[in-house]
Amino acid sequence: FPKKTRRDIQIIPTAISADQINPPDVIAIVAASAAVTISDIPFGGPIGAVRVGYVDGQYVVNPTFEQIKLASMDIIVAGTTEGITMVEGGAREVSEDVMLGAIDCAHKVIKDLCKIQLELREQAGKPKFAIVDTTDDEIPCKEDIVKFAFPKMKEACFVIGKQIRMAAIKKIKAEVLEKFTESIPEGKEKAVGAIFEEMEVAIVRSSIINDNKRTDLRKPDQIRPIACEIDFLPRTHGSALFTRGETQSLSVSTLGTIFDEQIMDDIEGDTRKTFMLHYNFPPFSVGETGRMGAGRREIGHGHLAERALAGVLPEKAAFPYTIRIVSEILESNGSSSMATVCAGSLSLCNAGVPIKGPVAGIAMGLITEGDRFVVLSDILGEEDHLGDMDFKVAGTKDGITAFQMDIKIAGVNPEIMKKALEQAKAGRLHILGIMNQTIAEPRTEISELAPKIITMKVEQDKIGAVIGPGGKMIKGITEKTGADVNIENDGTVTIFCKSRDGAIKAQDIIKGIVEEPEVGKIYVGTVKRIMDFGAFIEILPGKEGLCHVSKLSRQRIES
Numbered sequence: 001f002p003k004k005t006r007r008d009i010q011i012i013p014t015a016i017s018a019d020q021i022n023p024p025d026v027i028a029i030v031a032a033s034a035a036v037t038i039s040d041i042p043f044g045g046p047i048g049a050v051r052v053g054y055v056d057g058q059y060v061v062n063p064t065f066e067q068i069k070l071a072s073m074d075i076i077v078a079g080t081t082e083g084i085t086m087v088e089g090g091a092r093e094v095s096e097d098v099m100l101g102a103i104d105c106a107h108k109v110i111k112d113l114c115k116i117q118l119e120l121r122e123q124a125g126k127p128k129f130a131i132v133d134t135t136d137d138e139i140p141c142k143e144d145i146v147k148f149a150f151p152k153m154k155e156a157c158f159v160i161g162k163q164i165r166m167a168a169i170k171k172i173k174a175e176v177l178e179k180f181t182e183s184i185p186e187g188k189e190k191a192v193g194a195i196f197e198e199m200e201v202a203i204v205r206s207s208i209i210n211d212n213k214r215t216d217l218r219k220p221d222q223i224r225p226i227a228c229e230i231d232f233l234p235r236t237h238g239s240a241l242f243t244r245g246e247t248q249s250l251s252v253s254t255l256g257t258i259f260d261e262q263i264m265d266d267i268e269g270d271t272r273k274t275f276m277l278h279y280n281f282p283p284f285s286v287g288e289t290g291r292m293g294a295g296r297r298e299i300g301h302g303h304l305a306e307r308a309l310a311g312v313l314p315e316k317a318a319f320p321y322t323i324r325i326v327s328e329i330l331e332s333n334g335s336s337s338m339a340t341v342c343a344g345s346l347s348l349c350n351a352g353v354p355i356k357g358p359v360a361g362i363a364m365g366l367i368t369e370g371d372r373f374v375v376l377s378d379i380l381g382e383e384d385h386l387g388d389m390d391f392k393v394a395g396t397k398d399g400i401t402a403f404q405m406d407i408k409i410a411g412v413n414p415e416i417m418k419k420a421l422e423q424a425k426a427g428r429l430h431i432l433g434i435m436n437q438t439i440a441e442p443r444t445e446i447s448e449l450a451p452k453i454i455t456m457k458v459e460q461d462k463i464g465a466v467i468g469p470g471g472k473m474i475k476g477i478t479e480k481t482g483a484d485v486n487i488e489n490d491g492t493v494t495i496f497c498k499s500r501d502g503a504i505k506a507q508d509i510i511k512g513i514v515e516e517p518e519v520g521k522i523y524v525g526t527v528k529r530i531m532d533f534g535a536f537i538e539i540l541p542g543k544e545g546l547c548h549v550s551k552l553s554r555q556r557i558e559s
Helices: 025-038 065-070 096-124 142-156 162-179 189-211 296-310 336-351 381-386 414-438 460-467 469-481 500-514
Strands: 048-055 058-061 073-079 084-094 226-230 238-244 247-256 262-266 269-273 275-280 322-331 360-369 372-377 389-395 400-407 452-457 484-487 492-497 526-531 534-540 543-548
Touching (some): 025 073, 048 084, 048 096, 073 096, 142 162, 162 189, 189 372, 226 336, 226 414, 238 336, 296 322, 336 389, 336 414, 460 484, 492 500
Parallel strands (some): 275 322
Antiparallel strands (some): 048 058, 048 073, 084 400, 360 372, 360 389, 534 543
């Protein structure tokens, strides 16, 4: 949309019907674009969007839910006829070449979708309304302000430290307001802020394009200093503190049982989540006050980080725990979602979760001027705000696990995409190298504080015996051992207990219930009843046998 559009625009895509075979989200993107394209709202579109899966070495455009489950990559790509404007998705350690191929495959379909919308506009489109010229908002002394403040801003924009840099710019703004107080019309003070933003944009972008110098004096491909710590919190199952420059994430991994799974009942059907990641961004992390809660940032960043780590988690059969990660952003100056990925990976290893490999994430940026461009690694908050692209990539040493790109210009060409992915890979491997110095692979044992889970199998005809009439037997096991027991219809028994001894005791009881006495095997039993002719001995839970009086001793027993 044109920047000078001052009116609120709201688009509400509604899924009226869903076949539960095809995901409706991509259709909603195209429908939203088509609605704006034929409306009277000025729009730089149309936009097309497709989902691309990678199944058995082949790209599948708009795969079904079943195909997505089998895919090693699932991404959504949006763009115009000129280029790509948005990419988001996850993968199971795919290469950069596979990702580039998927984007290229998507763009061919996107062009067709845009063409159809343009044809629709020819038949049903409305004339676009005129945008009101806002040049009257400018103040008459703008040139004098720029002449006075620009040299000072060239120094302030490169002061090291986010808060110090902001304070330096704020000081110059105060000087301008004081010096030009009589020249600035009443009620136009906010226009001064717009002038300062224009100067900052011009200074920072020019410095990067012409001198390869960023606001913190780094080179375009240079990563900020990194520090990693594990076992940061003594009482948790796994914890890690990851610091990159002025961005810091404290992540905590907690292991739960099947009873902690999240039940999802939505348009995609009834599913259960065994892995959850929560991202918290408190106002103090950026030196502000405000309310705590789950907003757009928390949901979006948390979902991206969750997707980045989900691709390396073990299968439920091999590791039957429910896993929850909570990331607390303690300070932020760019790329807090990728710091969450790094801290989350460290905390999983610290908790003893057998992940396939450590995961690191990096946020990339882009500055363009005509045909010239510079790709930035590990961007700051200012570079995200003033740049042309926010491009996040997460993955292991073997490939990409999550990918998100938002473009603020008309689109990016394949050359820029290839350069950005290559530079992101180099940065990711650099970060992984530092993380591996702290912990390179998961611990062999989970925390003593985590619940103990034992899985075993019983014959299906023995399920009733384990449960007992009205659940009597299974309730008795819980009372005796403190363990919770879950039985599936296929005979899979999962035992959950806070202590290892309790879990093993429950396992022994269940084994005794389903075990059949074997002739010739020696059992240790408990005498339950004594009769004149012998004693009844419980050799297995609920199974008693008679030891005749003649077998109790080699000598005669009277009674």
